[in-house]
Amino acid sequence: MIFNELTSALSGLIDIFVEWVEYVRHPFLACDRLLVDYETDQVRLKRAMKIWLSSFIISVVVLTPLYNRGGIGLATLGFHLSLFFFVTLALLLTSGAIHIGLLWDGVKSRFGDTLLIYSLFFGTFSPLFSLLSYPSLAILFSSLKVSKAQHLGSWETAVAVSKAFSSPSPIAAIPLQFEHALTVVASLALSGMFAEAVAKYYQKDRHRILSSMSFSIAVLGIVPGLICAWFYYYVVFSFV
Amino acid sequence: MIKADWRWTTNLMLDLIGYNLQMFSWACFIWLPIAIALKAAEFGGHLIAVVIMILIITGFACWWFSLGIYERKRGRMLVLAFFCLVIWGWIPLSTAFTSLGSSKAVASINPSPPSAVLYAIAGVTLLVGLARRKTLEEGRR
Numbered sequence: 102m103i104f105n106e107l108t109s110a111l112s113g114l115i116d117i118f119v120e121w122v123e124y125v126r127h128p129f130l131a132c133d134r135l136l137v138d139y140e141t142d143q144v145r146l147k148r149a150m151k152i153w154l155s156s157f158i159i160s161v162v163v164l165t166p167l168y169n170r171g172g173i174g175l176a177t178l179g180f181h182l183s184l185f186f187f188v189t190l191a192l193l194l195t196s197g198a199i200h201i202g203l204l205w206d207g208v209k210s211r212f213g214d215t216l217l218i219y220s221l222f223f224g225t226f227s228p229l230f231s232l233l234s235y236p237s238l239a240i241l242f243s244s245l246k247v248s249k250a251q252h253l254g255s256w257e258t259a260v261a262v263s264k265a266f267s268s269p270s271p272i273a274a275i276p277l278q279f280e281h282a283l284t285v286v287a288s289l290a291l292s293g294m295f296a297e298a299v300a301k302y303y304q305k306d307r308h309r310i311l312s313s314m315s316f317s318i319a320v321l322g323i324v325p326g327l328i329c330a331w332f333y334y335y336v337v338f339s340f341v
Numbered sequence: 342m343i344k345a346d347w348r349w350t351t352n353l354m355l356d357l358i359g360y361n362l363q364m365f366s367w368a369c370f371i372w373l374p375i376a377i378a379l380k381a382a383e384f385g386g387h388l389i390a391v392v393i394m395i396l397i398i399t400g401f402a403c404w405w406f407s408l409g410i411y412e413r414k415r416g417r418m419l420v421l422a423f424f425c426l427v428i429w430g431w432i433p434l435s436t437a438f439t440s441l442g443s444s445k446a447v448a449s450i451n452p453s454p455p456s457a458v459l460y461a462i463a464g465v466t467l468l469v470g471l472a473r474r475k476t477l478e479e480g481r482r
Contacts, residue, residue, distance in 0.1 A: 282455030292360065293353045307353075311360040319367035 114162075117155040124152065124225040132221050132298050142213035149213075149220040153192060156224045157185055160231040167235060171242035171341045180340040187336060191329035192220060195322050202317030208303050208310070218302065222295040226287070233284050236276035240265050245341040255338060262334075352477055354466045355410050362407035369400030411478045416471040423467055427460050 124131045139145045161168075165175055173180050196212075196219040203210035244265035248258040269277055296314060300307040374393045381389045406422070409415025470477060 279455050282459055285456075285459060289357050289361075293357050296356075296360075297353070308356045308359060311356050312363055315360050315363035316367060319364040320371060323372060 114158070117158055121155055121159055121225065121228075124221060128222060128225060128294065129298060132218055132302075135217060135221065136214060136302060139217070142211065145213035145217045149217045149224075150189070152217075153189060153220045153224040154185075156227045157188065159228040163228050163231045164238070167238050167242065170239070171246065171337075173340050177340065180336065183336045184333070187329055187332045190332075191326065192216075192224065194325035194329065195219070195223075195318075198317040198321035198325070199314055201321060202313040203299070203303070203310070205316070206309065206313035208305055208313065210303065214302065215299065218298050219295060222291055222298065226291055229287060230284065233280050233287065236273060236280045237266070240269060240273055240277070241337065242341060245338060249341060255335065258338060259334065348477060351466065351469055351473070355470045355477070358463060358466065359407040359410050362403040366400040366404040366407070369396045369403065410467075410470060411474055413471070413474065416467070416474060420464075420467045420471055423464060427464070 135145075135148060139148050161175070161181055168174070168177075168180075193216070196216040199219065200210045200212050200215045203215065241262060244262045245258065248261045253261060266277075292311070292314065296307050296310045299305075300310045303310075373396050377389055377392055377396070406415060406419045410419065
């Protein structure tokens, strides 16, 4: 009985994984196919959420050893659901900001299309970012544990965490530097790929799309991004 | 189908340098002045006004450079400005940011070895962009 349950759970996970590998291998082809196959806005939104969910599940699996170190198991559903809600909110707000930026720049963007392309590129590759974030998450969890042991409040803990990041131990500093540099490279490469796909779909120049994206991310996306980051921190703080 | 040859890749990298410059411009226009204005009580209004003016001028300069990556004159100036900033700008900029009390800013400006590799790649991309500007501009979309 247990074996059957395990097999069905694993086969579901394998389906998700195979679909994800296909998107990672051919993101541009997958983007073209999805935009043709799914015609209405509602269906595209659902599809975008499905892509995002499968990437989130892979990210959770990738981060499980680290979560376990922080005392959060795979079965802590409250933590994973809260995290999923805030990360999805960040996805919706960021793609909404890009959509508004494109509209202001005269590109006839549709929210469903932009969200689908955004979740395909940034969602699909988000497990990679989870893997890259191991050093910073390790510092976050260890400083949260220390603060909790000292019974500090949420604000004092935030100050302690920021101190831990600004002056890490010499052993932690090197992985942090690599994480920073690789995250910059990966996010820039993804931004370029995303801009290429959007430019192709809306038939505009790529540098024009990047120009409106710079406004969307640097102006419209900052405040919602900070709010979501704060909620993310608070969820982690509550469960560690 | 995208043909990811050297021309496409260099074009993409140059566009991304322009994208970064524009992001920095928006930060100079909006967020950095707000962050610095919050320090007004500590440093005095006149000093803060001068710093904000410099930031806005820097923002316009970055925007101007980002629009002229494929032009010969502006491309040369951008390469020069980039290397000046990387080589000589380190210490004064770090000191300036430290005096404003932002240790995070210093962390992002000081080059760790991996970041230094990124700066080197950006410098080489700008040089290639300048040297092969006509060929690259033909393939630009």
